[in-house]
Amino acid sequence: MDLLEKGTLRLRWAEAHMPVLAAVRERFGKEKPLKGLKVGMALHTEAKTGILAITLAEAGAEVRLASCNPLSTDDSVALALREVYGLDVRAKKGETNEEYYANLNHVLDMGPDYVIDDGSDLIAMLHTSRREMLPNVKGANEETTTGVIRLRAMAADGALQFPVMAVNDSKMKFLFDNRYGTGQSAFDGWMTATNLMVSGKTLVVAGYGWCGKGVAMRAKGLGADVIVTEVDPIRAIEARMDGFRVMRMEDAAKEAEIIITVTGCKSIVRKEHLEVMRDGCVMGNVGHFDNEISKPDLEALSAEVTRVRDFVDEYRLKDGRRVYLISDGRLMNLAAGQGHPAEIMDMSFAVQALGLEYLVKNHQSLEAGVHTVPDSIDVRIAELKLQAMGITIDQLTQEQRDYITGWEEGT
Secondary structure, three states: OHHHHHHHHHHHHHHHOOHHHHHHHHHHHHHOOOOOOEEEEEOOOOHHHHHHHHHHHHOOOEEEEEOOOOOOOOHHHHHHHHHOOOOEEEOOOOOOHHHHHHHHHHHHHOOOOEEEEOOOHHHHHHOOOOHHHHHHOOEEEEOOHHHHHHHHHHHHOOOOOOEEEEHHHOHHHHHHHHHHHHHHHHHHHHHHHHOOOOOOOEEEEEOOOHHHHHHHHHHHHOOOEEEEEOOOHHHHHHHHHOOOEEOOHHHHHHHOOEEEEOOOOOOOEOHHHHOOOOOOOEEEEOOOOOOOEOHHHHHHHEEEEEEEEOOEEEEEEOOOOEEEEEHHHOEHHHHOOOOOOHHHHHHHHHHHHHHHHHHHHHHHHOOOEEEOOOHHHHHHHHHHHHHHHOOOOOOOOHHHHHHHHOOOOOO
16 A cells, blocks of 8 residues: 555656646547557656556557566556556566566557557567567557667668657657756666765766767766767767767776766677776666676676665676676666656657657558657647746747748848
8 A cells, every 4th residue: 555655646746747748638638539549558667657658548548558678667656557547557677578578468469559669679579579460550659769770770671560650859859858858867866876976076978869968968067077988970079069078988988987878779888898997987877778788798707796785786807896787787767766857758758649649640641660750749849848837938020930931132
């Protein structure tokens, strides 16, 4: 009962700080745009996700929800969604690999009409081990950078069999969720896990996409000496002009006291970096999968592994140095923290809800492949967010409209 009350309160708290999704939910409750449809979801199963699931259910959908990460579930919220809201939720923190895929398969067992995914595990399963479910799926939404990268690879190979909305590429998602959400939640997880200082330390951010920009910005604000590693020359220049040192990981690892990976790629920190890493370096990841910091290389170089805090493992290397890994190399902002702030996910999940509505209305005219969320949805969400923040902005006069759309001399 204590766990149930905790989860219910967390859902209510999130709901109170998600006014954009509340406006969408109010309309959905009246219009029922998802009536009779089955929606399968694989998202981090915590309070903000719970409000999205409730919104879709109130729009008329039958919803099944599993986690997209074995360590990111809030058990209290999962319980409350089942017991209070009657949703079919199969998720728990600390799932085994077998449990993780069993829960994803349970979502697909419903025969979903639409899928909402984070990392594209559900979509990948539909195209591999669960192909019998493919004919029923009319489309999907993908939440995160890693998943969109994966889907574009599938589309390039001609493998993707239905339209997918790249929610991650919506301006109202990546400009705020990826940058400000990841920037704050990464250090929420860091501080919960370590109870150590950031100020005064040399901190390496691997990757300078929108998520990396957010982490670097917040690290600088906390007083760290920030180094950025990149493979993209344009982003590397941008990082330097934003005031950060830029170098190769093999050089940065020699100075690093903290390393945070956020790339969407694998083996960003590997054997040659671990071999030159200074004693006491703490590593954490906020990319989607747990392969950015090479655990096989870390284990091969180690003489002993000890859990020294709830979310921190100490790897004592064979040469006597000690390095630390947060949350098994999984998303430390969700495994050790509570994920992005509610006000941020309010916008991201409004994109999910309105993107799904758009997909339901337009799936027949959309080819199989990755599609961009229409700008009109971004603009509507921005308008709702400004209203919730009590902000009004200027409007173009007719003279100004004529001026910026005209081309003749003297206009």
